[in-house]
Amino acid sequence: MSPNVNEHYSIHINTPNENNNDPLTSLPADESPAQTSRTLATSLVTRCQSLLAEVTAFQTLLVESQRNPQIVEVRSLKSNILSELRTLEKLQAQVAAIPAGTWTEDDGEGDDDDEAARRLVHALRSSNLPFYEAVWGIAKNTCRGLLAFGKRFYWGGEEGGARGSGEKRAGKDKRKSVFVDIIADDGEEWVKVSTISESRLLFEMAKKGWEADSESEDEGEARTVLRNYDGDEDDSDDDDEIELVKLASDMRKAADATRVRYKHPRLRFVIPKIEEGTSEIDGLLKVIRGYGIKVDCGEKAYVAGTQEGLSHLLPKPFKRFTSTLNVDCTLLLAVVSDLSHYKNITQSPQHHKAINRQIAVEHERPLLPTELWPAMAANELVCVEEAAQRMKEIVTIIGTDTEKLRMQILLGQAPFHDCSREELAQKYQELSDYEIPAQWKLPVKTVEAQSVIAAASENAKLPPVYHKVAENLSDINYSVFLYGWAAGLATISSNRTVVKEIESIVETHRDGDEHLEGPLIWVCDTARSLIGKEKGRKD
Numbered sequence: 001m002s003p004n005v006n007e008h009y010s011i012h013i014n015t016p017n018e019n020n021n022d023p024l025t026s027l028p029a030d031e032s033p034a035q036t037s038r039t040l041a042t043s044l045v046t047r048c049q050s051l052l053a054e055v056t057a058f059q060t061l062l063v064e065s066q067r068n069p070q071i072v073e074v075r076s077l078k079s080n081i082l083s084e085l086r087t088l089e090k091l092q093a094q095v096a097a098i099p100a101g102t103w104t105e106d107d108g109e110g111d112d113d114d115e116a117a118r119r120l121v122h123a124l125r126s127s128n129l130p131f132y133e134a135v136w137g138i139a140k141n142t143c144r145g146l147l148a149f150g151k152r153f154y155w156g157g158e159e160g161g162a163r164g165s166g167e168k169r170a171g172k173d174k175r176k177s178v179f180v181d182i183i184a185d186d187g188e189e190w191v192k193v194s195t196i197s198e199s200r201l202l203f204e205m206a207k208k209g210w211e212a213d214s215e216s217e218d219e220g221e222a223r224t225v226l227r228n229y230d231g232d233e234d235d236s237d238d239d240d241e242i243e244l245v246k247l248a249s250d251m252r253k254a255a256d257a258t259r260v261r262y263k264h265p266r267l268r269f270v271i272p273k274i275e276e277g278t279s280e281i282d283g284l285l286k287v288i289r290g291y292g293i294k295v296d297c298g299e300k301a302y303v304a305g306t307q308e309g310l311s312h313l314l315p316k317p318f319k320r321f322t323s324t325l326n327v328d329c330t331l332l333l334a335v336v337s338d339l340s341h342y343k344n345i346t347q348s349p350q351h352h353k354a355i356n357r358q359i360a361v362e363h364e365r366p367l368l369p370t371e372l373w374p375a376m377a378a379n380e381l382v383c384v385e386e387a388a389q390r391m392k393e394i395v396t397i398i399g400t401d402t403e404k405l406r407m408q409i410l411l412g413q414a415p416f417h418d419c420s421r422e423e424l425a426q427k428y429q430e431l432s433d434y435e436i437p438a439q440w441k442l443p444v445k446t447v448e449a450q451s452v453i454a455a456a457s458e459n460a461k462l463p464p465v466y467h468k469v470a471e472n473l474s475d476i477n478y479s480v481f482l483y484g485w486a487a488g489l490a491t492i493s494s495n496r497t498v499v500k501e502i503e504s505i506v507e508t509h510r511d512g513d514e515h516l517e518g519p520l521i522w523v524c525d526t527a528r529s530l531i532g533k534e535k536g537r538k539d
Contacts (some may be wrong), residue, residue, distance in 0.1 A: 033117030412443030456486035
């Protein structure tokens with residue numbers, strides 16, 4: 001229905017008589033075309049409205065729960081559903097304008113109203129709504145940690161962590177790309193949905209010369225293989241290729257060119273209208289699975305075990321956290337900054353422009369309650385000596401009295417060195433407009449990094465690529481990030497630039513090692529400076 005559906009989502013548009021088990025897609029003998037078109041239009045509009053309401057409810061949940069609701073890309077799916085609804089409503093209006101009339105099977109050519117109604121039935125039965133329903137149902141019932149609906153991934157360029165990740169690429173060859181319907185598990189799973197029917201798939205296979213043959217293996221047992229008479233499986237002529245097989249090949253190429261947290265995404269096909277059990281279908285699925293793709297067939301693949309609610313679809317950014325977190329200096333400063341604790345700070349010409357930007361962001365979604373405390377409150381916290389020392393230097397020079405007090409409490413320094421965790425939290429509460437989490441494990445303990453890094457290197461607990469990473473880091477970043485890597489701890493930081501540099505170095509020097517991983521780092525969405533920064537001081 002929507003003109004851009006093939007570009008954005010579906011590899012298949014429903015055609016008449018493909019879903020004969022669906023009462024909405026057949027033409028009952030005892031109903032006139034006008035009656036059938038009314039029934040079908042009403043049902044499709046209602047279903048589309050219901051689908052739109054669910055997707056909108058998920059967007060609302062994102063706004064309520066996420067610091068950055070745009071972290072999950074829902075807009076393209078919602079836009080397609082809205083477009084489909086407008087089209088269906090127009091068709092419904094056209095249906096309503098046709099008189100009900102009378103109709104029998106012996107009417108011969110039929111009158112103009114019946115012909116118009118038949119055309120509308122055909123248009124309604126060609127709706128893309130069932131595909132959008134399938135995409136949403138599969139996501140809702142089989143996925144967790146959604147990141148996007150409908151995203152293009154490329155191959156053929158440099159391989160890397162953020163590369164191939166779906167951003168628009170000027171000058172890129174679209175033929176070397178694939179459109180993925182669902183990106184889930186915080187980017188680690190790609191799901192492709194096809195609503196092609198078995199009859200249409202078998203027709204395509206026959207048309208392109210694919211059939212099931214038997215071959216004997218060494219043991220003499222028969223097995224079913226899939227052959228194309230016009231060329232082998234590696235034939236570059238796409239005209240001879242089954243669409244699902246081409247998609248499988250393209251998905252594999254794009255996934256091999258993309259890494260998420262140092263690993264290639266897992267791939268999954270869901271084909272709800274296809275059932276396993278026939279030699280032709282099973283042979284085709286074997287080819288698809290040969291690309292390392294998990295294939296789920298039949299509606300039971302996503303209807304069974306229907307999930308309640310939508311919260312499981314929210315991103316899970318902390319799922320890989322270690323029980324102890326290594327805190328970078330950037331976040332130590334954010335935790336003590338007045339900007340993070342006082343609600344009444346307003347923008348002012350006296351503030352540095354970066355401070356004013358942070359004040360505006362803070363008023364919209366406060367950093368501590370919406371991001372940092374959810375990330376760190378349940379974990380033991382440590383920082384390397386170099387990070388603690390850098391924070392002390394900065395706070396001592398430009399920090400306010402309250403920022404200096406928070407620093408002493410955070411690190412458990414005198415006069416708070418003998419305080420219990422509960423006492424430290426209470427002292428912190430006196431300096432904040434936000435409720436301090438009861439489970440926040442103060443103080444942040446200072447640890448020595450150099451000996452840990454040296455021991456890990458000597459005992460080969462760090463891969464050789466760490467030398468390349470070390471060469472490109474400043475002294476403090478060397479201590480922070482290599483300590484986390486050596487100690488096997490997740491490091492939390494807002495230094496996105498350095499993290500991207502580390503990922504790039506690891507990928508550049510992977511040397512074919514598919515299992516190579518760099519340090520586990522979580523990057524906070526935003527940072528906070530100290531309020532005491534002078535207007536003229538450079539960032």
